[in-house]
Amino acid sequence: DQQVKQNSPSLSVQEGRISILNCDYTNSMFDYFLWYKKYPAEGPTFLISISSIKDKNEDGRFTVFLNKSAKHLSLHIVPSQPGDSAVYFCAASGTGNTPLVFGKGTRLSVIA
Amino acid sequence: DAGVTQSPTHLIKTRGQQVTLRCSPKSGHDTVSWYQQALGQGPQFIFQYYEEEERQRGNFPDRFSGHQFPNYSSELNVNALLLGDSALYLCASSLVSLIDTQYFGPGTRLTVL
Numbered sequence: 507d508q509q510v511k512q513n514s515p516s517l518s519v520q521e522g523r524i525s526i527l528n529c530d531y532t533n534s535m536f537d538y539f540l541w542y543k544k545y546p547a548e549g550p551t552f553l554i555s556i557s558s559i560k561d562k563n564e565d566g567r568f569t570v571f572l573n574k575s576a577k578h579l580s581l582h583i584v585p586s587q588p589g590d591s592a593v594y595f596c597a598a599s600g601t602g603n604t605p606l607v608f609g610k611g612t613r614l615s616v617i618a
Numbered sequence: 619d620a621g622v623t624q625s626p627t628h629l630i631k632t633r634g635q636q637v638t639l640r641c642s643p644k645s646g647h648d649t650v651s652w653y654q655q656a657l658g659q660g661p662q663f664i665f666q667y668y669e670e671e672e673r674q675r676g677n678f679p680d681r682f683s684g685h686q687f688p689n690y691s692s693e694l695n696v697n698a699l700l701l702g703d704s705a706l707y708l709c710a711s712s713l714v715s716l717i718d719t720q721y722f723g724p725g726t727r728l729t730v731l
Contacts, residue, residue: 510660542722549622549708549722550661595660605651605674606720608660 509533510598512609521618525583529596536598541581544593586616622711622723630729631699639694639726643711650692653708668714704730
């Protein structure tokens with residue numbers, strides 16, 4: 507039973523356009539959400555996070571939106587750059603320092 | 619400042635053998651977590667160590683065990699290897715006070731034949 511779902515295995519976007527990566531979760535106890543980026547032969551790198559008390563968090567070109575009622579979050583990358591091409595993982599955790607639960611990832615390809 | 623390091627990079631074993639993977643956390647970090655990432659899947663939590671004790675454990679059998687040393691480095695041991703244990707094993711370190719912000723190493727690719 508997947509508690510964190512990334513239903514799009516891959517996404518292709520043109521350079522300069524917006525990339526939108528989606529993530530759904532089923533566990534209502536999750537209250538902290540993170541996005542990680544992973545390049546081949548490297549470990550996942552923390553990108554941006556959001557607490558359940560917020561509905562938006564922005565860091566440069568990256569913005570994460572959280573819709574608690576829909577149990578849905580999304581990562582927006584504007585503008586997309588070729589260096590953004592990687593696998594993006596959505597992860598969630600609950601209160602009390604519970605372990606991170608990851609989705610299967612979405613492979614983003616930004617085409618020049 | 620060195621990040622999280624893992625050794626070895628790659629490893630090939632046969633069914634039934636035992637394997638030990640090693641992890642050195644980022645400088646200043648006191649907590650180490652281990653994850654298994656099978657092909658096409660996201661990382662799956664195995665267990666977490668703090669103060670040389672296993673604090674939390676995911677849904678993995680007892681064949682998976684670990685250890686944390688006084689210098690915060692950690693080992694992951696897997697006994698009686700199965701073909702299904704073939705995966706990328708990731709180590710992540712953090713501060714116990716900032717447990718959600720984890721820094722990952724590059725992983726060890728384990729192949730079981």
